[in-house]
Amino acid sequence: MSVTMEALESHLQANNFLQEILSSIRQTIILTDLEGKVLFANPAIQETLGYKSSEIEGKMLSLIFTPEDLSSLYPNLLFMTKRDEPFSGEVMLKRKDETRFFGFLAMQTCSSLAEGGAFIVVSVQDIDQLKRLEQDFWGPRYGDLVKAASEIAHQLRNPLVGIGGFVRRLYNSSPSNPKHDTYYHHIMDNLNRIEEVVTKVEFFARLPKPSFTKEPINELIEIALQPHVQKIEEKHIQVAIDLEEAKLYVDSDQIINVFSIIIENALDALSGGGNIAIRGKLKENQFKIIISDNGPGIAEKDIPYIYTPFFSTKPDRVGMNLAIAKRIMESHGGRIWVKTKIAEGTTFSLLFPLERRRSIRVARLEV
Missing domain, CATH: 3.30.565.10 (Histidine kinase-like ATPase, C-terminal domain)
Structure with a gap:
């Protein structure tokens, strides 16, 4: 049996200590009935999702999900919680102003109210900043290595072209000689090999983002x-x-x-x-x-x-x-x-x- 908003409000009012705890938590906490109707949201929701508590209470939790996740993900999460299967994981969510962010979402059913009704406890944490910090930590190091490899390859390519051109000119302007022929082909083979290395390093370093x-x-x-x-x-x-x-x-x-x-x-x-x-x-x-x-x-x-x-x-x-x-x-x-x-x-x-x-x-x- 799903708890009603009136029953939840009555329970929270009768237990001021519980309400103070929920309101003081900096992580967004939302309580909904089993159909996803928001019964309570703590003040932290405004910073995370842009809604005042009063704006989202009485509305459906689907407001915070992206349109592409309304057909499967959102109903699946409700279905799982109704079966007492908790969920936690990274999900793309939507703020009041329609901007999107990666959130760590946790949902589970609670049925401890005196009235005997069940409700869903939802917690949301904005992890966009954590992802940016992770990228800032690892990105420059990896990026610097890739840039260095790319720059080395670039700096090698132009001299290689010049060397190859001058070697050909010297060979063509010299009298025919079997020993010179051997030297020439040996030099050109090695130049071609170095150019192959440069080409593959450039490709590896500059691998473009896939276009699916x-x-x-x-x-x-x-x-x-x-x-x-x-x-x-x-x-x-x-x-x-x-x-x-x-x-x-x-x-x-x-x-x-x-x-x-x-x-x-x-x-x-x-x-x-x-x-x-x-x-x-x-x-x-x-x-x-x-x-x-x-x-x-x-x-x-x-x-x-x-x-x-x-x-x-x-x-x-x-x-x-x-x-x-x-x-x-x-x-x-x-x-x-x-x-x-x-x-x-x-x-x-x-x-x-x-x-x-x-x-x-x-x-x-x-x-």
Whole structure:
């Protein structure tokens, strides 16, 4: 049975000590009936949500939720509290002036009134400032490292272009000589390698924020395979694809890059012949991509370092690709991990969220 506003007011008036406690708490406290009608709000609500207590009492708690959360999240929270299932977590909330903020919201049912009625206790804490402080603490340190890497790459690029140009001019203006030819190609190969390092460091440091669109998974895989078709044919490698139909909410260019990196790794592992399998399946509210090969596998001692920038077991490789792939997957709210066995092969798994919002925000619990 839900408590009425009159019963709650009577209880609070009879217990001045309880009312003084609620009013003195600096965290916003709201009491509602089981349907979400606000029965009481302490004065802290004005600082957090912009309402005076008198303005929100008698109104519905839905006032503080964003429009997109009214269809699922808000009714789900009421449904949970009616079943004595408390909730606490970060939620996007809305102030009286329509501005939004991240709040830490806690809701639970209380049924301790003398009248025997039940009501919901809601507490709201504005954590926008905490998030800003966290960003201020970590942001400059990480940002400084990224800026330094980006600036170093930029400062290297222009001299590289100049050196390459002068080397070509010197080579073209000199008499033909087998020894000079060897020196020239050695210099140019190393300059090209340095330029590749610069390009990948710049991309890693300046990785743009994903621009999400819904893309068919089979098309993303097909596009990622295209640059490797010639090498696949030359090495006589069999590629098997088995994908369940799905559309992923991703930045297509970035995720195609991730798939291409994993496919390239598999091709490098296979010296001649061999198999690459690309499978994809729905897993609850996620989609899992598995790319595996039957190559020699990765040494156990190297596994902890494969996502570390510049780590490579091959002297002619930069060692940035898997670091880039991991960073892209994290920016998409996904995961990447590897399983490997010597002489049997390597499997990379990539997990993508199909819905970027929590399930409580997108589907009604009550049936």
